[in-house]
Amino acid sequence: MSVPKLVLNNGVVIDQLGLGVFQIPPAETKAAVLAALEVGYRHFDTAQMYGNERGVGEAIAESGIPRDEIFVTSKLNNNSHEPDVAKAATARSVEALGGPMDLYLIHWPMPAVGDFVDTWRLMECFAAEGLTRTIGVSNFQIPHLQRVLDETATVPAVNQIEVHPYFQQDALRAFGREHGIVTQAWSPIAQGKVLGDAVLAAIAAETGRTVAQVVLRWHLERGDVIFPKSTRPERMAENFDIFDFALTDDQTARITALDAGLRGGPNPDEFNWIPD
Numbered sequence: 001m002s003v004p005k006l007v008l009n010n011g012v013v014i015d016q017l018g019l020g021v022f023q024i025p026p027a028e029t030k031a032a033v034l035a036a037l038e039v040g041y042r043h044f045d046t047a048q049m050y051g052n053e054r055g056v057g058e059a060i061a062e063s064g065i066p067r068d069e070i071f072v073t074s075k076l077n078n079n080s081h082e083p084d085v086a087k088a089a090t091a092r093s094v095e096a097l098g099g100p101m102d103l104y105l106i107h108w109p110m111p112a113v114g115d116f117v118d119t120w121r122l123m124e125c126f127a128a129e130g131l132t133r134t135i136g137v138s139n140f141q142i143p144h145l146q147r148v149l150d151e152t153a154t155v156p157a158v159n160q161i162e163v164h165p166y167f168q169q170d171a172l173r174a175f176g177r178e179h180g181i182v183t184q185a186w187s188p189i190a191q192g193k194v195l196g197d198a199v200l201a202a203i204a205a206e207t208g209r210t211v212a213q214v215v216l217r218w219h220l221e222r223g224d225v226i227f228p229k230s231t232r233p234e235r236m237a238e239n240f241d242i243f244d245f246a247l248t249d250d251q252t253a254r255i256t257a258l259d260a261g262l263r264g265g266p267n268p269d270e271f272n273w274i275p276d
């Protein structure tokens with residue numbers, strides 16, 4: 001069975017499942033992406049902050065798979081919101097990835113550091129220049145999104161935010177849905193923290209699947225885009241094998257009941273970290 005696809009608000013099509021490469025060391029990224037391509041992944045989520053865009057680009061080039069069959073996302077770093085710095089950083093991403101991006105995100109809004117609406121206008125320019133097919137944001141809260149909607153001409157195609165069974169973000173997801181903004185759920189298995197959950201283990205037993213598969217399936221059925229990270233080919237294959245079963249309403253309700261408002265990562269309203 002093939003990966004379900006979503007159409008973004010500018011008509012660009014995205015696979016609902018990909019591979020995230022956060023915390024994959026640069027020297028291991030090419031091998032990880034090649035292994036994922038072998039499994040069947042055609043969608044990769046990287047970032048300037050991860051330092052491993054080049055490995056993604058090299059793997060795609062080496063695979064021989066036509067570039068237009070692969071979807072690559074990268075993200076503007078927190079230290080690169082100033083116009084000249086942003087232009088240079090974006091040019092470096094395009095070079096490292098071996099060509100224009102499919103999706104380019106503002107990684108964090110950084111509200112205490114600068115005006116993310118100005119940064120969004122730069123993103124509009126990068127799209128107009130053909131450096132990316134589409135643009136979006138990451139870690140934006142409703143007030144951040146509202147300002148972009150009110151003050152600019154382009155609705156972000158996606159908002160990439162932390163979402164998993166312990167942190168379900170339904171208000172922010174609903175706001176996105178209302179405005180044609182697809183939610184991308186980062187840390188979809190909470191970096192492994194949900195894997196020991198007794199409720200999820202029971203549902204895994206009922207479905208004959210692993211806990212990771214149950215959780216990833218739950219995300220797909222909610223309509224979000226996900227890219228679980230793994231460097232292990234057997235886990236990449238496990239995470240990719242979720243298209244041929246469905247959760248019952250009762251199973252979905254039991255997962256919904258696990259929401260605990262438990263963030264694993266930083267709060268975007270407070271996060272103003274600038275890398276060197």
Ligand SMILES: NC(=O)c1ccc[n+]([C@@H]2O[C@H](COP(=O)([O-])OP(=O)(O)OC[C@H]3O[C@@H](n4cnc5c(N)ncnc54)[C@H](OP(=O)(O)O)[C@@H]3O)[C@@H](O)[C@H]2O)c1
Nearest residue numbers: 020021022045138186187188189190191212228229230231
């Ligand atoms: N925009 C943002 O600010 C932001 C923030 C965080 C993440 N992200 C994106 O979201 C992606 C995914 O999030 P994440 O990497 O934080 O966390 P995640 O995908 O929820 O979890 C990854 C962790 O789970 C393990 N794992 C993966 N599949 C497994 C399986 N089937 N069974 C058991 N363990 C498994 C991985 O270990 P192994 O590698 O050893 O398998 C790794 O330790 C990132 O790679 C990145 O692309 C974006």
